[in-house]
Amino acid sequence: MPEYSIEVKSLAKKFGxxxxxxxxxxxxxxxAIFGFLGANGAGKSTTIRxxxxxxxxxxxxxxxxxxxxxxxxxxxxxxxxxxxxxxSLYEDLTVIENIRFFGGVYGLERKAVESRMTxxxxxxxxxxxxxxxxxxxxxxWKQRLALGCAILHEPQIVFLDxxxxxxxxxxxxxxxxxxxxxxxxxxxxxxxxxxxDEAEYCxxxxxxxxxxxxxxxxxxxxxxxxxxxxxxxxxxxxxVDALEVLQKEPWxxxxxxxxxxxHVSVADxxxxxRLIRDRLGREGITxxxxxxxxxxxxxxxxxxxxxxxxxxRAAEEAP
Amino acid sequence: xxxxxxxCIRPFMKKEFRQIRRDSRSxxxxxxxxxxxxxxxxYALNFDIKHIPLAVVDQDGSRASRDLVDKFRxxxxxxLTAELGKPGQIDPLMGRETIRAxxxxxxxxxxDLLAGRSPSIQVIVDGxxxxxxxxxxxxxxxxxxxYSQKIxxxxxxxxxxxxxxxxxxxxxxxxxxxELRSAKFLVPGLMAFILMVILTVSTAFSVVREKERGTMxxxxxxxxxxxxxxxxxxxxxxxxxxxSAHLVLGLGWVLFGVGIKGNYLLLLLTIVLFLVCGLGQGxxxxxxxxxxxxxxxxxxxxxxxxxxILSGFVFPVRNMPAFIQAVTYLVPAKYFLAALRAIIIKGAxxxxxxxxxxxxxxxAVLTLGLSTARLRLGGEDGRKRGRRAG
Numbered sequence: 001m002p003e004y005s006i007e008v009k010s011l012a013k014k015f016g017x018x019x020x021x022x023x024x025x026x027x028x029x030x031x032a033i034f035g036f037l038g039a040n041g042a043g044k045s046t047t048i049r050x051x052x053x054x055x056x057x058x059x060x061x062x063x064x065x066x067x068x069x070x071x072x073x074x075x076x077x078x079x080x081x082x083x084x085x086x087x088s089l090y091e092d093l094t095v096i097e098n099i100r101f102f103g104g105v106y107g108l109e110r111k112a113v114e115s116r117m118t119x120x121x122x123x124x125x126x127x128x129x130x131x132x133x134x135x136x137x138x139x140x141w142k143q144r145l146a147l148g149c150a151i152l153h154e155p156q157i158v159f160l161d162x163x164x165x166x167x168x169x170x171x172x173x174x175x176x177x178x179x180x181x182x183x184x185x186x187x188x189x190x191x192x193x194x195x196x197d198e199a200e201y202c203x204x205x206x207x208x209x210x211x212x213x214x215x216x217x218x219x220x221x222x223x224x225x226x227x228x229x230x231x232x233x234x235x236x237x238x239x240v241d242a243l244e245v246l247q248k249e250p251w252x253x254x255x256x257x258x259x260x261x262x263h264v265s266v267a268d269x270x271x272x273x274r275l276i277r278d279r280l281g282r283e284g285i286t287x288x289x290x291x292x293x294x295x296x297x298x299x300x301x302x303x304x305x306x307x308x309x310x311x312x313r314a315a316e317e318a319p
Numbered sequence: 320x321x322x323x324x325x326x327c328i329r330p331f332m333k334k335e336f337r338q339i340r341r342d343s344r345s346x347x348x349x350x351x352x353x354x355x356x357x358x359x360x361x362y363a364l365n366f367d368i369k370h371i372p373l374a375v376v377d378q379d380g381s382r383a384s385r386d387l388v389d390k391f392r393x394x395x396x397x398x399l400t401a402e403l404g405k406p407g408q409i410d411p412l413m414g415r416e417t418i419r420a421x422x423x424x425x426x427x428x429x430x431d432l433l434a435g436r437s438p439s440i441q442v443i444v445d446g447x448x449x450x451x452x453x454x455x456x457x458x459x460x461x462x463x464x465x466y467s468q469k470i471x472x473x474x475x476x477x478x479x480x481x482x483x484x485x486x487x488x489x490x491x492x493x494x495x496x497x498e499l500r501s502a503k504f505l506v507p508g509l510m511a512f513i514l515m516v517i518l519t520v521s522t523a524f525s526v527v528r529e530k531e532r533g534t535m536x537x538x539x540x541x542x543x544x545x546x547x548x549x550x551x552x553x554x555x556x557x558x559x560x561x562x563s564a565h566l567v568l569g570l571g572w573v574l575f576g577v578g579i580k581g582n583y584l585l586l587l588l589t590i591v592l593f594l595v596c597g598l599g600q601g602x603x604x605x606x607x608x609x610x611x612x613x614x615x616x617x618x619x620x621x622x623x624x625x626x627x628i629l630s631g632f633v634f635p636v637r638n639m640p641a642f643i644q645a646v647t648y649l650v651p652a653k654y655f656l657a658a659l660r661a662i663i664i665k666g667a668x669x670x671x672x673x674x675x676x677x678x679x680x681x682x683a684v685l686t687l688g689l690s691t692a693r694l695r696l697g698g699e700d701g702r703k704r705g706r707r708a709g
Binding site: 052054074077078082089090092093097100101103104105107 | 326327329330331333334337338341342532533534536537538539540541542543
């Protein structure tokens, strides 16, 4: 057994002049919940589609479950499950008809299909709705049924492309419980998302921006390794004004609004707190509190992207 | 994981049948529209012309002229709707389409006959519809011709020349369709036309719909082979179209009296081959389009007019310019029609049209082969080709 389920080496995809994925490399451990994070259009789906054999890479290689995606795409297809945000089930078939169809497509024997069906119905909470047309199900149900159909054949690796788009929070939470169960059974889960709170559930993460991987590691590693400067969460009555004032100060490294507070990155915690109180006081803005917080993944993401674009600008300005 | 080849055809077929059954619109489209179209076209596309309203201007009023007019009165091809006094009255009647043909017998008609001169009879035909105009002129000509022969013989007999023969008398026999009924000619053509349009459109739709809904992507990540997908889609559509083909045949027999003269099994083989062509064209179209609208447009454009105009359905191919004739080789309905007419009307055997079946099979292999290749490339990403070659 190879140590890694997925090994990617300098994988790239160009659409004409546009580079969607720019020579990315990473490995995914067996049984990992691997989070592929990025904004829409960052190259997440293109990467996943190359790994599933839906798109051919422009250059680079990858192995999935030990099979080369360029040389043995048909073999890759037998060891993976795939589910996309579009819930690709037949809406005009019933729940069990969909399960039977996908069982047949993967060449499962009738007996195997029936026993997996019981499992899927239980997992998706669809007992009693077996004969409902899929189009009448709520989005959360459809999503769990789609996952069930994608893993009927018990693949070693599951690709989930934005699986939780458009699903309510309770259903999302439930879906992540299912992903955890899969991982406990040593199934590798490769999931893309742009919900950064979901990324906390992953044990390995890559941040992708404009086709390049800008950060990687476990959530904890990302927060400690990439962000060395303390971050203060600033609460105030006039948050937008406070942002405008602080942005102009040279000692403020980075700042942005998070919900009802500001996250301000400074060189030193004590010094920073004092400077913020003084500066806001001069503007007549009351500082309610400025506590040091553990950076969130969003902080990391913004920090890395800003660093990247600063780097790009510097490179352009250099003679 | 072990996966026997072609194990996925059955699930695809089952799924396809279920989907068609639940989608009543497509079922109606595939089964009842053909019958409806046959009724429409069968009655509208009628080139048989009978009961042409005719006006007569008999300026002679003799026994001979009345005798001639009677010839027109007794045939079912003409209805004598008006007997006019002056030729000038014809124009307004024809303008209003009250009459479509007129006969003007000159005042000197009987006189000329008796004197042994050839009287001239004016025949006026409404040419605004070229098709019926030509036919009407032909009928009038034939009736006048036979009358003229009769008079010649009578005159000779009166002069005591008995047993005189006209040099020759053509004996025309029309084979296969002795009454020259256009229905016999049109029903096979309609069948080709209807099946081609309906089938191509519905197959193209069924594949493109899967692309639009994303289910195609779900299938593309599974180990299913394109051939399995295509066969699984093919079989249900062929069976349903076969049913609608029989509906058309049945209606053609009941309503237009067009029975099958030839071998039924040969007919079945021909129809199935043609259906595979229609399906192949439909799948090929769906493999190069992304939306149902575009697929519909291309399907209609590539089936409707070519099948109507270039197949020999209405207009004989051999009268077309060489360039257009070359194009007709790409119209499967052309071969189907030739074989179908041979079986239904002539009752011919395989020897008469095996080459048409060969062309049909060729077309089917070509379209299905191309679509399999397109699907293997992922369908939506044509750029993939370069890489695999390199």
